[in-house]
Amino acid sequence: MEYRKIKDEDDDHDVASDLESLKGKPHTVASSNIALVGAGSNERTNWKRKGVVTCALTILTSSQAILIVWSKRAGKYEYSVTTANFLVETLKCALSLLALTRIWKNEGVTDDNRLSTTYDEVKVFPIPAALYLFKNLLQYYIFAYVDAPGYQILKNLNIISTGVLYRIILKKKLSEIQWAGFILLCCGCTTAQLNSNSDRVLQTSLPGWIMAIVMALLSGFAGVYTEAIIKKRPSRNINVQNFWLYVFGMAFNAVAIVIQDFDAVANKGFFHGYSFITVLMILNHALSGIAVSMVMKYADNIVKVYSTSVAMLLTAVVSVFLFNFHLSLAFFLGSTVVSVSVYLHSAGKLR
Amino acid sequence: MEYRKIKDEDDDHDVASDLESLKGKPHTVASSNIALVGAGSNERTNWKRKGVVTCALTILTSSQAILIVWSKRAGKYEYSVTTANFLVETLKCALSLLALTRIWKNEGVTDDNRLSTTYDEVKVFPIPAALYLFKNLLQYYIFAYVDAPGYQILKNLNIISTGVLYRIILKKKLSEIQWAGFILLCCGCTTAQLNSNSDRVLQTSLPGWIMAIVMALLSGFAGVYTEAIIKKRPSRNINVQNFWLYVFGMAFNAVAIVIQDFDAVANKGFFHGYSFITVLMILNHALSGIAVSMVMKYADNIVKVYSTSVAMLLTAVVSVFLFNFHLSLAFFLGSTVVSVSVYLHSAGKLR
Numbered sequence: 001m002e003y004r005k006i007k008d009e010d011d012d013h014d015v016a017s018d019l020e021s022l023k024g025k026p027h028t029v030a031s032s033n034i035a036l037v038g039a040g041s042n043e044r045t046n047w048k049r050k051g052v053v054t055c056a057l058t059i060l061t062s063s064q065a066i067l068i069v070w071s072k073r074a075g076k077y078e079y080s081v082t083t084a085n086f087l088v089e090t091l092k093c094a095l096s097l098l099a100l101t102r103i104w105k106n107e108g109v110t111d112d113n114r115l116s117t118t119y120d121e122v123k124v125f126p127i128p129a130a131l132y133l134f135k136n137l138l139q140y141y142i143f144a145y146v147d148a149p150g151y152q153i154l155k156n157l158n159i160i161s162t163g164v165l166y167r168i169i170l171k172k173k174l175s176e177i178q179w180a181g182f183i184l185l186c187c188g189c190t191t192a193q194l195n196s197n198s199d200r201v202l203q204t205s206l207p208g209w210i211m212a213i214v215m216a217l218l219s220g221f222a223g224v225y226t227e228a229i230i231k232k233r234p235s236r237n238i239n240v241q242n243f244w245l246y247v248f249g250m251a252f253n254a255v256a257i258v259i260q261d262f263d264a265v266a267n268k269g270f271f272h273g274y275s276f277i278t279v280l281m282i283l284n285h286a287l288s289g290i291a292v293s294m295v296m297k298y299a300d301n302i303v304k305v306y307s308t309s310v311a312m313l314l315t316a317v318v319s320v321f322l323f324n325f326h327l328s329l330a331f332f333l334g335s336t337v338v339s340v341s342v343y344l345h346s347a348g349k350l351r
Numbered sequence: 352m353e354y355r356k357i358k359d360e361d362d363d364h365d366v367a368s369d370l371e372s373l374k375g376k377p378h379t380v381a382s383s384n385i386a387l388v389g390a391g392s393n394e395r396t397n398w399k400r401k402g403v404v405t406c407a408l409t410i411l412t413s414s415q416a417i418l419i420v421w422s423k424r425a426g427k428y429e430y431s432v433t434t435a436n437f438l439v440e441t442l443k444c445a446l447s448l449l450a451l452t453r454i455w456k457n458e459g460v461t462d463d464n465r466l467s468t469t470y471d472e473v474k475v476f477p478i479p480a481a482l483y484l485f486k487n488l489l490q491y492y493i494f495a496y497v498d499a500p501g502y503q504i505l506k507n508l509n510i511i512s513t514g515v516l517y518r519i520i521l522k523k524k525l526s527e528i529q530w531a532g533f534i535l536l537c538c539g540c541t542t543a544q545l546n547s548n549s550d551r552v553l554q555t556s557l558p559g560w561i562m563a564i565v566m567a568l569l570s571g572f573a574g575v576y577t578e579a580i581i582k583k584r585p586s587r588n589i590n591v592q593n594f595w596l597y598v599f600g601m602a603f604n605a606v607a608i609v610i611q612d613f614d615a616v617a618n619k620g621f622f623h624g625y626s627f628i629t630v631l632m633i634l635n636h637a638l639s640g641i642a643v644s645m646v647m648k649y650a651d652n653i654v655k656v657y658s659t660s661v662a663m664l665l666t667a668v669v670s671v672f673l674f675n676f677h678l679s680l681a682f683f684l685g686s687t688v689v690s691v692s693v694y695l696h697s698a699g700k701l702r
Contacts, residue, residue, distance in 0.1 A: 153680070176698060177528065180691050184535065187684045187691075196547040198680050329504070329549050330681065333538045337688055340531050340538075344695075347527060 046298065053294035054307050060288035061311035066318060067281045078273030080261035082253060084282055089249035091286040096243040103237065113237040117244060121236075124229050125244045129252040131222035136256065138215050145208030150201040152193055154212040159186040159305055161213075161220030166301050169224050174302070177348025182302075184341035189309050192316070192334025223304065227296040238297045242290065306345065309338060397649060404645035405658045411639035412662035417669060418632045429624030431612035433604060435633055436487075440600035442637040447594040454588065464588035472587075473595055475580050480599040482573035484607055489566050491611075496559030501552040503544055505563040510537040510656055512564075512571030517652050520575050525653070528699025533653075535692035540660050543667070543685025574655065578647040589648045593641065657696060660689060 103113055146154060163182045166172060174182065204212070230241050257265060264272065295304045313335050319325035454464055497505060514533045517523060525533065555563070581592050608616060615623065646655045664686050670676035 177695070180695060180698075184688060184691055187687050191542050191681070191684050191688075194545065194681055194684075202680055329553055330542070330545055333542050333545075336538050337535060337542075340535055344528070344531055347531075 049294075049298045050303070053291060053298055054303055057288065057291040057295050057304065058307040058311045058314065060284060060291050061308050062314040062318065064281070064284050064288055065312065065315040066322065067277060067284055070277055078275070079278055080257070080264050080272070082257040082261045083265060083270055084278065084285075086250060086253040086257055087282050088285040088289060089246050089253050091282060092289050093243060093246040093250060095286065095290060096239045096246060099239045100237070100243070103239065112235050113240060115240055115243065117240075121233070122244055124225075126248045126252070128222040128226045128229070128245070129248040131218050131225065132249075133252045133256060135215050135218040135222070137259070138211060138218070140260075142208065142211045142215065145211065146204055147197075147200065149193075149195065149197050150204065151212075153190055153198055153201045154204070155216075156186050156190045156193075157212060157216035158219050159189065159309070161216040162223055162301050162305050165217070165220040165224045166227075169221075170228060170300075172300070173350060175348045175350045177344050178302075178350075181341040181344030181348060184337050184344065185306065185309055188334045188337030188341055189312060190334070191337060192313060192331045194330040194334070195328065223296075223301045226293070227301050230293065230296045238293060241297075242293050245293070246289075302345070306342060310342065313338060400645075400649040401654070404642060404649055405654055408639065408642040408646050408655065409658040409662045409665065411635060411642050412659050413665040413669065415632070415635045415639055416663065416666040417673065418628060418635055421628055429626070430629055431608070431615050431623070433608040433612045434616060434621055435629065435636075437601060437604040437608055438633050439636040439640065440597050440604050442633060443640050444594060444597040444601060446637065446641060447590045447597060450590045451588070451594065454590065463586050464591060466591060466594065468591075468595060472584070475576075476595045477599045477603070479573040479577045479580070479596065480603040482569050482576065483600075484603045486566050486569040486573070487607065488610070489562060489569070493559065493562045493566065496562065497555055498548075498551065500544075500546065500548050501555065502563075504541055504549055504552045505555070506567075507537050507541045507544075508563060508567035509570050510540065510660070512567040513574055513652050513656050516568070516571040516575045517578075520572075521579060521651075523651070524701060526699040526701045528695050529653075529701075532692040532695030532699060535688050535695065536657065536660055539685045539688030539692055540663060541685070542688060543664060543682045545681040545685070546679065574647075574652045577644070578652050581644065581647045589644060592648075593644050596644070597640075653696070657693060661693065664689060 100113065100115065107113065142151065159182065163174065163179070167174065226245070229245075230238065233241070292304060295307070313331075316325060316327065316331060320327055451464065451466065458464065493502065510533065514525070514530070518525065577596070580596075581589065584592070643655060646658070664682075667676060667678065667682060671678055
């Protein structure tokens with residue numbers, strides 16, 4: 001009803017002539033004019049954008065996991081993971097700058113797309129990077145209490161922590177049906193990953209549980225915080241916001257290199273153990289990182305969690321063909337539960 | 352709104368005096384008067400009845416499974432299962448008659464509670480009994496293709512077949528959310544039963560799958576058909592309907608004894624291998640059978656499926672204490688999915 005009302009108030013001819021009149025005008029004016037165009041076409045553009053970035057994230061995340069399996073087939077990690085993470089951040093930074101230079105060329109430099117920033121805008125940007133750094137460091141200690149397959153299971157707690165923090169920090173409401181869907185998403189993902197060793201996770205000691213929960217909260221916080229930062233200034237160009245996020249990402253990953261891999265890098269060099277697949281993985285991580293930012297800008301953390309979960313299932317299906325993976329009954333059951341959950345998320349939309 | 356309207360039209364005093372006036376009147380009139388009493392109090396009575404029979408079914412089914420585990424701890428079945436089934440039908444028949452004699456004593460014999468029947472009423476009663484007989488016979492052949500744990504998994508197909516046949520034959524609609532819940536119920540029950548051997552069920556051959564699906568359809572048909580028969584004459588006393596159902600049950604189980612266990616019964620006697628627990632099991636089966644009929648009368652097959660599924664989970668929890676059962680991660684995940692499914696069934700009610 002609201003939507004219809006807004007659309008009726010707009011004179012269709014006016015919108016058309018507005019768009020016509022943009023031609024030939026300096027692009028600085030154009031971009032601000034586009035923001036004023038009728039809510040109807042805005043809504044459509046938003047949906048299109050949301051769809052494109054969600055699909056991009058799903059595909060990139062799927063291929064990401066497949067690349068990891070691929071690189072592991074050739075053996076274990078030969079390179080320092082922290083240097084790869086640093087390069088991912090650097091590449092994302094470079095790609096954001098590249099996108100910005102094209103935008104500057106087309107639209108000119110505006111308040112929304114200029115790179116220079118204020119302390120007020122930039123002061124919160126280090127927070128998600130710091131949260132991720134803590135989480136990654138904690139990851140080294142949790143393996144004293146939980147084995148790798150158990151960790152994969154416990155990682156699904158992220159889904160619940162993201163939902164809860166999304167509600168508390170961003171104050172966005174999910175309907176009861178959507179909450180039901182979210183609980184199912186967590187159960188379905190976990191079910192799909194079940195194997196004969198999974199039950200060992202129930203024997204996790206108290207410190208293991210606490211670390212798993214803290215890690216889930218850190219990762220949920222980082223996601224929700226990034227969304228809050230990006231959405232705080234809706235008109236600000238996403239590439240500028242990304243640039244600053246990634247600058248701090250580079251800085252914090254440099255710290256991680258020093259803490260974790262100083263000796264290896266000093267003795268064997270920064271690029272020791274890199275292969276073609278390592279380069280592909282870095283490329284893929286960078287692109288999926290940018291896709292995550294886009295999803296945060298044009299959709300939200302919930303959509304992000306759903307698309308990465310679906311990507312996890314797609315990965316397994318693709319792996320059947322690529323690596324002769326065996327799909328378990330648990331996988332089929334989990335996938336069905338996740339599919340129902342996706343349906344419930346859209347069926348349960350608050351009106 | 353509808354409900355409120357009907358309630359407003361009824362004069363509360365009239366209802367009260369109607370009920371008062373029943374005292375001393377011949378009971379033939381009383382029972383037909385009760386049917387005319389305001390929709391409001393009827394609705395409340397129906398809900399109460401529905402709740403009581405659903406709880407009874409859940410508790411009886413839970414203890415039923417526990418008794419089976421108990422009897423198996425003492426070894427395998429020593430007795431002929433068909434003779435036990437025959438006794439269950441006989442006991443149900445006797446209990447229905449007992450209930451009827453009490454009703455006749457209190458209310459007198461009416462059109463609705465008299466035992467004599469017409470060909471038109473009774474002609475469909477053998478159908479569910481015949482369907483169950485076919486299903487039980489088929490069960491002997493499916494084990495050539497599927498092992499016992501696999502059969503437990505495949506039995507969950509009943510849930511889906513019941514839902515589909517309920518929709519097609521009884522023409523009752525479930526909302527989309529309720530369908531989602533029903534699919535989840537099937538997934539959740541199966542997940543809860545997963546163990547390290549469950550994956551073998553995926554290797555079931557085509558004849559095995561076909562038999563499993565046919566068995567699910569037979570059992571679904573039997574359930575839905577029983578509901579159709581019982582609900583066709585809503586004012587007919589449930590004990591009379593049960594009596595006739597069970598008479599045919601006895602007859603068909605007598606056939607089953609002859610087909611399957613003739614030698615054992617002829618050589619070792621009808622009651623060979625019976626123990627105290629066998630008697631308890633027969634008693635329990637008879638009572639749960641009656642509870643199922645009551646659920647069919649006052650609720651429906653969907654409620655039946657939900658309460659037996661919840662009973663399955665309760666059984667496992669109780670077994671932890673009784674038999675030192677070990678609850679798997681899969682059980683926790685499955686139980687959560689079933690709980691969400693129960694919520695969705697009530698949240699998704701069609702208005």
